[in-house]
Amino acid sequence: MQGESLLVIIIVGIVAGWLAGKITRGTGFGLIADLCIGIIGALIGHWLLHQLGFSHLTGTRIVDQIITATIGAVLLLFILGLFRRRRW
Numbered sequence: 001m002q003g004e005s006l007l008v009i010i011i012v013g014i015v016a017g018w019l020a021g022k023i024t025r026g027t028g029f030g031l032i033a034d035l036c037i038g039i040i041g042a043l044i045g046h047w048l049l050h051q052l053g054f055s056h057l058t059g060t061r062i063v064d065q066i067i068t069a070t071i072g073a074v075l076l077l078f079i080l081g082l083f084r085r086r087r088w
Contacts, residue, residue: 012062013038016069023070024077041073048072 017034020041029037045068049055 008062008065009039009042010035012042012065012069015066016041016073019066019070020073020077023074024081037073037076038069041071041076042069043072044076045069045072048075 013035014031015038017029017036017038020037021029021034042065049068049071
């Protein structure tokens, strides 16, 4: 893995995690949490879009990668929200 590709992964992860945080809760979760959510979301989004037949959306352009990762990150946060205990 080259340094540029690692930098792209980190940037996409941070942006996607931050966007997912804004979409689901209205705030980000912090730099490290946004990065983790974004990277895991990218894996989920890439797999999900291929399963649904939208593989043309998972291109090599950075905008496509951010959209794919954000979709996966929002889904991840939604699923995690289902399992989180709510305090009354």
